[in-house]
Amino acid sequence: MTAMPAFLGKAASFVLPLMIWVAIWAALPHLDLIDPSFLPSPAMVAIALQKLAMQFSFYQDLGVTVYRSLAGLLLGTIIGVPLGAWMAVSPRAEGFFGPIVKSTYSLPKTALVPLLMLWFGIGSTTSILAITLSTALPMIIYTFHAVQDTPRILLWSARGMGTGRKDLMWLVQLPASMHGILTGARIALGFSFVIAVAAEMIAAKIGIGKLIFMYGENGSYDYMFAAVVAIVAVACLADALLVALTDHLLRWQGRSNMLG
Amino acid sequence: MSHVKKLTDSLIALYPIVLVAIVWEGVTRAGLVPPTFLPPLSDVLASLWQQIVSGEIFEPLAVSLYRAAVGLLIAMAEGIVIGFLMSQIRWFRWLMNPVVLLGFPAPKVAFLPIFILWFGIDHLSKIALVTFTSIFPFIIVAQAGAETVSRVQLWAARAMGETRLGILWRIILPAAFPSLMSGVRVAVPYALISAFTAEMIAGGGGLGGNLVYAQRFFETTTVFTILIVMLVAGWLADHGIIVLRRRLLRWHN
Numbered sequence: 001m002t003a004m005p006a007f008l009g010k011a012a013s014f015v016l017p018l019m020i021w022v023a024i025w026a027a028l029p030h031l032d033l034i035d036p037s038f039l040p041s042p043a044m045v046a047i048a049l050q051k052l053a054m055q056f057s058f059y060q061d062l063g064v065t066v067y068r069s070l071a072g073l074l075l076g077t078i079i080g081v082p083l084g085a086w087m088a089v090s091p092r093a094e095g096f097f098g099p100i101v102k103s104t105y106s107l108p109k110t111a112l113v114p115l116l117m118l119w120f121g122i123g124s125t126t127s128i129l130a131i132t133l134s135t136a137l138p139m140i141i142y143t144f145h146a147v148q149d150t151p152r153i154l155l156w157s158a159r160g161m162g163t164g165r166k167d168l169m170w171l172v173q174l175p176a177s178m179h180g181i182l183t184g185a186r187i188a189l190g191f192s193f194v195i196a197v198a199a200e201m202i203a204a205k206i207g208i209g210k211l212i213f214m215y216g217e218n219g220s221y222d223y224m225f226a227a228v229v230a231i232v233a234v235a236c237l238a239d240a241l242l243v244a245l246t247d248h249l250l251r252w253q254g255r256s257n258m259l260g
Numbered sequence: 261m262s263h264v265k266k267l268t269d270s271l272i273a274l275y276p277i278v279l280v281a282i283v284w285e286g287v288t289r290a291g292l293v294p295p296t297f298l299p300p301l302s303d304v305l306a307s308l309w310q311q312i313v314s315g316e317i318f319e320p321l322a323v324s325l326y327r328a329a330v331g332l333l334i335a336m337a338e339g340i341v342i343g344f345l346m347s348q349i350r351w352f353r354w355l356m357n358p359v360v361l362l363g364f365p366a367p368k369v370a371f372l373p374i375f376i377l378w379f380g381i382d383h384l385s386k387i388a389l390v391t392f393t394s395i396f397p398f399i400i401v402a403q404a405g406a407e408t409v410s411r412v413q414l415w416a417a418r419a420m421g422e423t424r425l426g427i428l429w430r431i432i433l434p435a436a437f438p439s440l441m442s443g444v445r446v447a448v449p450y451a452l453i454s455a456f457t458a459e460m461i462a463g464g465g466g467l468g469g470n471l472v473y474a475q476r477f478f479e480t481t482t483v484f485t486i487l488i489v490m491l492v493a494g495w496l497a498d499h500g501i502i503v504l505r506r507r508l509l510r511w512h513n
Contacts (some may be wrong), residue, residue, distance in 0.1 A: 115487065236362050236365050
C-alpha cells in the first residue's frame with residue numbers, strides 16, 4: 001500500500017533538486033556572468049538532444065560506445081572472477097599472480113590505450129582490450145578478498161557435511177562472495193565507460209567520445225552538451241541497473257546497502 | 261638475521277615479475293616480434309635510465325604532477341566543505357544529493373571538451389577535469405565522516421557556546437579525519453589518471469601528451485618508458501599516502 005507513495009517521494013526528491021539546478025543553468029546567461037556562447041541554454045541543449053535522437057547515426061555512436069564498454073567489462077569479469085577465486089584458494093596461484101596484479105594495479109588505466117593502438121590500430125579491438133585489462137584488475141581483487149573472507153563457520157559446516165572442494169567453491173564460497181564481486185563489478189563498470197569515452201577522444205572513427213570532441217571543435221556547443229548529457233544518462237542508467245540487479249541477486253542476504 | 265630472511269623472502273616472492281621480464285626479453289631478442297610492436301625490455305630500461313640521467317623525463321612528469329596536485333587540492337577543499345555542509349544543512353543535502361548520485365557514476369572525461377571551451381586548452385581545463393573527477397570521493401567521505409559524530413557531542417558543544425563554524429572546525433573536522441584520509445587514498449589515483457588522460461586527449465605536454473606523441477610516431481620504446489614512469493608515480497603516490505596516514509592517525513587506533 002505504502003510502496004507507491006514512497007517511490008514517488010523518492011523520485012520527487014531526485015527530480016525536484018535537479019529542476020532547480022536546470023533553472024539556475026537557464027538563469028546564468030541572463031545574469032551577464034557568463035558569455036551565452038560559452039554556455040548554451042538548457043532549451044538549446046534540449047532541442048539539440050531532440051534532433052540527435054532522430055538521427056540514426058547518433059544511435060550508432062552511442063551504441064558503439066556502450067558495446068565497447070560492456071564487451072570489455074564482460075571479458076574482464078570472465079577473466080577476473082575465476083582468477084580471483086583461484087588465487088583465494090590456491091597459495092601457489094596467489095604467489096604467481098599476486099605480485100603481477102599488485103605491480104600493475106597503479107598503472108593509470110587509460111594509458112593502455114596508446115599502447116594498444118600501436119598493436120591493434122584505432123577501433124573497437126583496442127578499446128575492448130583496454131577495458132578488459134582494466135576491469136579484470138578490480139574484479140580479481142574484489143573476488144579474491146570476498147572469497148577469502150568467506151565466514152569460516154560456513155566452510156567448516158560445509159566440510160563437516162562432506163562437501164568436496166569443487167562444491168565448496170560453487171555452493172558456498174561464490175554465493176557468499178556475491179556482494180564483494182558485485183561491488184567490484186560496479187567499480188569496473190565505472191572504469192569501462194571512462195576508458196571507452198577517453199579512447200574515442202584520443203583517436204576514433206566512431207563513438208560518442210569522438211562525437212563530443214568533434215562538436216567541440218566545430219563550435220556546435222549545444223550539440224556537444226547534448227551528447228555529454230546522453231552519455232552521462234546512459235552511464236548512470238547502466239549503474240542503476242547494476243544496483244537493481246545486485247539488490248535482486250542478493251535479496252536473500254537483505255539489502256545490499258549500496259549508494260542510493 | 262630475520263631482516264635478511266625477510267628481505268630474501270620478499271625478493272623470492274617477486275619471481276613472477278622476473279619470469280615475465282625474462283620471457284619478454286627472450287621473445288624480443290629472438291626476433292619473434294618486431295621491435296615497433298614490442299621492444300626488448302633491456303632497451304626500454306636503457307631508454308628509461310638515459311632519460312633519468314639526462315633529466316628529460318622530469319619536465320613532463322613535473323607538469324603532470326602539478327596538474328594532478330592542484331586539481332586534487334581544489335577538489336579536497338571544495339569536496340570537504342560540500343560534504344560537511346550536506347551533513348549539517350538539510351536543504352543543501354536535498355539539493356546536492358542528485359548531483360552526487362549522477363556525478364559519481366558518470367564518465368567525467370566526457371566533460372573535458374566543455375572544460376576546454378571554458379578554460380582553454382592549457383593547464384586550467386586539465387586541472388578542472390582532475391577536480392571534477394576527484395571531488396566526489398571527498399564529498400562522500402566528508403559527509404559520512406561528519407555523520408559519525410554523536411549528537412550528544414554536538415549538543416554538548418552547542419551548550420558550551422560553540423558557534424556553528426567552531427563546531428565544524430573543532431569537532432567535525434577532527435572526527436571526520438580518518439574518513440577523509442581514506443577519501444584521499446581513493447582520490448589520488450583518480451587525480452593522476454585524469455591528468456594523464458586529459459593530456460592524452462588534449463595534448464599540451466605532460467606524460468600523457470608525450471605518450472600519445474610517441475605512439476603517433478611509432479616510438480614504442482618511449483611508450484613503454486612513459487608507462488613505467490606512470491606506473492611508478494602511481495605506486496609511489498599510493499604508498500606515500502599509506503605512510504602519511506599511519507603517521508597522522510597514530511592517535512586514532
